[in-house]
Amino acid sequence: MPLLDTIPAGGPALAQERRLVTPLPGPRSAEILARKTDAVPAGVAHTVPIAAVAAGGGIVVDADGNSLIDLGSGIAVTSVGNAHPKVAAAVAAQAAQFTHTCFMISPYESYIEVAEALNRLTPGGFAKKTALFNSGAEAVENAIKIARKHTGRQAVVAFEHGYHGRTNLTMALTAKAMPYKSGFGPFAPEVYRAPLSYPFRDGLSGADAATRAITQIEKQVGAENLAAVIIEPIQGEGGFIVPADGFLPALAEWCRANGVVFIADEVQTGFARTGTMFASEQFGIEPDLVTTAKGIAAGLPLAAVTGRAEIMDAAHAGGLGGTYGGNPIACAAALAAIDVFENDGMVERAQQIGALLRERLNALAAADSRIGDVRGRGAMTAIEFVDPATKAPDAALAGAVAKACIAEGVIVLTCGTFGNVIRFLPPLSIGDELLNEGLDVVAGALAAV
Ligand SMILES: *Cc1c(COP(=O)(O)O)cnc(C)c1O
Numbered sequence: 143m144p145l146l147d148t149i150p151a152g153g154p155a156l157a158q159e160r161r162l163v164t165p166l167p168g169p170r171s172a173e174i175l176a177r178k179t180d181a182v183p184a185g186v187a188h189t190v191p192i193a194a195v196a197a198g199g200g201i202v203v204d205a206d207g208n209s210l211i212d213l214g215s216g217i218a219v220t221s222v223g224n225a226h227p228k229v230a231a232a233v234a235a236q237a238a239q240f241t242h243t244c245f246m247i248s249p250y251e252s253y254i255e256v257a258e259a260l261n262r263l264t265p266g267g268f269a270k271k272t273a274l275f276n277s278g279a280e281a282v283e284n285a286i287k288i289a290r291k292h293t294g295r296q297a298v299v300a301f302e303h304g305y306h307g308r309t310n311l312t313m314a315l316t317a318k319a320m321p322y323k324s325g326f327g328p329f330a331p332e333v334y335r336a337p338l339s340y341p342f343r344d345g346l347s348g349a350d351a352a353t354r355a356i357t358q359i360e361k362q363v364g365a366e367n368l369a370a371v372i373i374e375p376i377q378g379e380g381g382f383i384v385p386a387d388g389f390l391p392a393l394a395e396w397c398r399a400n401g402v403v404f405i406a407d408e409v410q411t412g413f414a415r416t417g418t419m420f421a422s423e424q425f426g427i428e429p430d431l432v433t434t435a436k437g438i439a440a441g442l443p444l445a446a447v448t449g450r451a452e453i454m455d456a457a458h459a460g461g462l463g464g465t466y467g468g469n470p471i472a473c474a475a476a477l478a479a480i481d482v483f484e485n486d487g488m489v490e491r492a493q494q495i496g497a498l499l500r501e502r503l504n505a506l507a508a509a510d511s512r513i514g515d516v517r518g519r520g521a522m523t524a525i526e527f528v529d530p531a532t533k534a535p536d537a538a539l540a541g542a543v544a545k546a547c548i549a550e551g552v553i554v555l556t557c558g559t560f561g562n563v564i565r566f567l568p569p570l571s572i573g574d575e576l577l578n579e580g581l582d583v584v585a586g587a588l589a590a591v
Contacts, residue, residue, distance in 0.1 A: 146170075146195070146205065146206065146207045149195045149196060149203075150195075150196045150203060151196065151225075152196040152197050152198040152203075152224055152225030153198035153199075153223070153224070153225040153226065153227055153230065154198050154199045154223060154226070154227070154571060155198065156196060156197070156198040156199055156201050156203065156209075157201070157209065158199045158200060158201055158573060158575075158576055159201070159209055159576075160201075160209055160210065160211050160551045160552070160576070160579060160580075160583075161207075161208065161209040161551070162208050162209075162550075162551045163206060163207050163208055164206045164207075164208060165549075166190075166191050166192055166204075166208065166548065166549060166551075167191040167192055167193075167204075167206075168192075168204065168205070168206025168207075168208060169206065170193070170204075170205040170206045171191065171192045171193040171204050171205050171206055172191075174193035174205060175188075175191060175193065189544075189548070189555070190210070190548055190553055191548075192204035192205070192206075192208065192210070193205040196225070197212065197220070197224035197225060198223060198224045198225045198226075198571070199223060199224075199569070199571050199572065199573070199576075200212050200568060200569055200571065200572030200573060200576040200577065200580075201576070202224070202553060208551065209551070210548075210551045210552065210553050211551060211552045211553065211572075211576055211577075211579060211580040211583070212224075212553050212568065212569060212572070213552060213553055213554050213555075213566050213567065213568045213572075213577075213580050214553050214554065214555045214565075214567050214568075215567050215568060215569045216441065217410070217436065217555065217567065218378070218410050218415055218436045218437055218522070218567045219436045219437060219440070219441050220440055220441055220569050221413055221414060221415055221436075221437040221440070221479075221483075221488065221521075221569060221570050222437075222440050222479050222482040222483065222486075222488065222569075222570065222571065223440075223569050223570070223571025224440075224441070224569065224571075226440055226478070226479070226482060226571070228478040228479075228481060228482055229439075229440040229441075229442075229475050229478045229479055229482075231478070232474040232475055232477065232478035233442065233471055233474055233475050233478075235474065236252070236470055236471045236473075236474035237471055239470075240470060241469075241470065241471060242466070242469060242470065243470070244465060244466075245274070245463070245467065245468045246460075246463045250470055250473075252470055252473035252474055252477060253274060253468040253470070253473050255473070255477055256272070256274060256444075256446070256468070256473050256476050256477060256480075257271065257272035257273075257274070257446075257448075258272075259476075259477070259480050260272045260434065260446055260448045261448060263419050263420070263480070263484075264420060264422075264432045264434075264448045264449075265420055265422045265423050265427070265428045265429065265432070266428035266429070266450070267428075268428075268450055268451075269450070269451040269452075270448055270449060270450060270451055270454070271448070271449070271451045271454035271455065272446050272447065272448040272454075273446065273447050273454065273462050273463075273467070273468075274444060274445070274446050274467050274468030274473070275444075275445040275446065275447070275464060275467045275468075276443045276444065276445060276464065276466050276467055276469075276472075277307070277435060277443060277445050278306075278307055278407075278409035278433065278434075278435035278436060278445050279306065279307025279308055279309045279312040280307075280309070280445055280464070280467075281409065281433040281434065281435055281445035281446060281447050282306045282307055282311075282312050282315065282372065282405075282407060282409075282433050283307075283309060283311050283312060284447050284462060285370070285372070285405050285431045285433050285447045285449075286298055286311060286369070286370060286372070286405075287457065287461070287462070288403075288431065288447065288449075288453060288454060288456055288457055288462070289369045289370035289403035289405065289430075289431065289453070290369045290370070291456040291457045291458075291461070292369075292403060292452075292453045292456035293368075293369045293370075293401065293402070293403060295366070295367055295368055295369040296332045296367065296369060297332045297333075297334060297363050297364075297367045297368045297369060298315070298332060298333050298334070298368070298369055298370050298371075298372060299333075299334050299335070299336050299359055299363060299368060299370070299371045299372070300315040300316075300317070300333060300334075300335055300336075300372050300373070301317070301335065301336055301337070301338045301355075301373050301374075301377075302317055302335060302336070302337055302338040302340075302380075302559075303317050303318075303338050303340065303377045303380030303381060303383055303559050304316060304317045304335075304338075304372075304373065304374060304377060304380060304407075305317070305318070305322070305374070305377070305378055305379035305380055306372065306374075306407055308322060310329060310330050311329075311330040311333075313326060313327075313329055313330075314329035314330040314331075314333040315333055315372060316379075317335065317380065317559065318379070318380070318559050334359070334362060334363045336355040336358050336359055336371075337351070337354055337355050337358065338351070338355075338377070338380075338383065338385065339351035339352070339355075339383075339385035339386045339389035340383050340385075341384070341385075341386045342383075342514065342515040342517070342526065343533075346386065347386055347387075347388065348385060348386035348387045348388030348389035348390075348391075348392065349388045349389075349392060351385070351386055351389050352388065352389050352392030352393055352396075353392075355393065356392070356393070356396050359371075365400040365401075365402060368400070368402045369402070369403060370402060370403040370404070370405050370431075371393060371397050371402055371403075371404055371405065372405040372407055373390070373393070373405070373406065373407065374406070374407045374408070374409075374410065374411065375390060375406055375408065375411050375420075375421035375422050375424075375425055375427070376410075376411050376416065376421055376518065376519060376522065378409075378410035378411070378522075378557065379410075379557050379558075380557070380558065380559055381524065381526065381557055381558030381559060381560075381562075381563040381565075382517055382518045382522060382523065382524035382557065382558075382563060382565050383517070384517050384518065384519065385425075387425075390422075390425040390426075390427045391425065391426050391427055394427045394428070394429070397430075403430045403431060403453060404427075404429050404430045404431075405429060405430065405431045405432070405433065405449075406420075406421075406422050406427065406429035406431070406432050406433070407433045408420050408421060408422065408432050408433060408434050409433055409434060409435040409436050409445070410436055410522070411519075411522060412432075412434045412435075412436065412437055412438070413434070413436075413437030413438060413479075413480075413483055413488075414437070414483050414488040414489045414491075414492045414520075414521075414570060415437055415492060415520060415521055415522050415567070416492065416496075416518075416519035416520040416521070416522050417489065417492045417493040417496050417519055417520030417521070418489060418520075419483070419489060420432065421519065424519060429449070430449050430450050430453055431447055431448070431449030431450070431453060431454075432447070432448045432449060433445070433446070433447055434446045434448065437479070438476050438479065438480075439472050439473075439475040439476040439479055440475050440476075440478070440479040441475070442469075442471060442472040442475035442476070443466075443469070443472055444468070444469070444472035444473065444475070444476050488570050491521075491570045492520040492521040492570055493520055494574075495520065495521040495568060495570065495572070495577065496518075496519060496520035496521055496522075496523060498574060498577060498578070499518075499521070499523040499566055499577075499581075500516065500523065502578070502581045502585075503516045503523065503525055503566075503581075504516055506525070506581075506584075506585055506588065507525065510588060511530035512527055512528065512529075512530055512536065512539060512588075513525045513526070513527060513528075513588075514526050514527065514528035514530075514533060515528075518565075518566075521566070521567065521568055521570060522565070522566075522567060523565075523566050524557070524563045524564060524565040524566065525563065525564050526558065526562060526563045527539045527540045527543070527562045527563070527564070528562065535558070535560030535561075535562035536562050537558075537560055537561035537562040539562070539591065540556050540558075540561060540562045540563060540564050541556060541561065542587075542591045543564060543584065543587045543588050543591055544556050544564055546587035546590060546591060547580075547583055547584055547587050550583045550586070550587065551583070552580045552583040552584065554566070554580075554584065555567065564584070568580075
């Protein structure tokens, strides 16, 4: 029996309050999750023990009527807010018009409009083109295809702590074995890993970390064999690692000098999340190619590769595409979301959220030496838990704090190669009051474990 008489409509009209009416999961969610266990393979795991029925602003409501504060945005996806009215209206209108023609068969204007918007918004004053796909991993795969065709070379360098997806090539690019790769090999060949800049742990300047990486690439791969270097400007799943100043520009400069395509994977950092439209802007780099997904279409499956026109045009006609890539409903959602990002102050809101997160988390860290580092940019900020004496990663503590927060009705996500980071990715539609309440719960959870 559902405890909810009626399921509330999502979007900003949803009551912006944390309210638990049952322990989690409540009976109705428990019933649905038991069916999940029977019907869905164990490999598709979940961290919050609820069945969601509505979401909006900074709230997720479950099937029992519990309201949880959302500090994860479904992994940095619902940045403009869940069920945003402009997105919902655009999706409904497009669904009534036509749902699919296949852009490779009968093209339509909205795909081209999304491409034009991305060509305009991504960093770099040069001529650009954009191809659309369905997921971040698919965008990364295609960026590598394009770079290989353009250069006539095969090797690709990715970085320590990098995350690029779960397909075969993107598993090869991803650094972390468990849970992303273990048992799923063999992986795509000609993928090499270089050391990152991780200031909290390596203490290197950006220039020194870049020299270390470039020397390794030159000696172990050889510039003449290298098609592309792919890197997240801030590592997402790897632990919100912000490289030291100068690291990314030095890498980009070396790529340019050696005819290597520099790919910024902005799937998690893109679309206002870090307090600029794209994180690359904050590091002073103009990538040759940029991959985007997550925040692009408010939850509809869409992804893109945007980059220098002459590189993007390297692939022959018919070499890029896919049945659903740039689906018209996803494009309608993206155009509505991009309108919100550009015209409803989302970049400024991400900066405000970042300032609030910084202030609260710095205060927490000052009072608790188990928080070794507070880092990130804008509404993509994290805390790394360590043993105060040795700086050894403390994954058990991060896990226990996250679990306690969720039980109290605050959705937080962990990340990091060592699993010892809690990351904050609130929707940019969250209010300060709710955000502060969520952080109060985090502080309480930390004090209690
Ligand atoms: C999530 C993510 C991906 C993969 O995107 P999917 O849509 O899950 O395939 C790739 N790169 C980065 C940086 C990501 O955060």
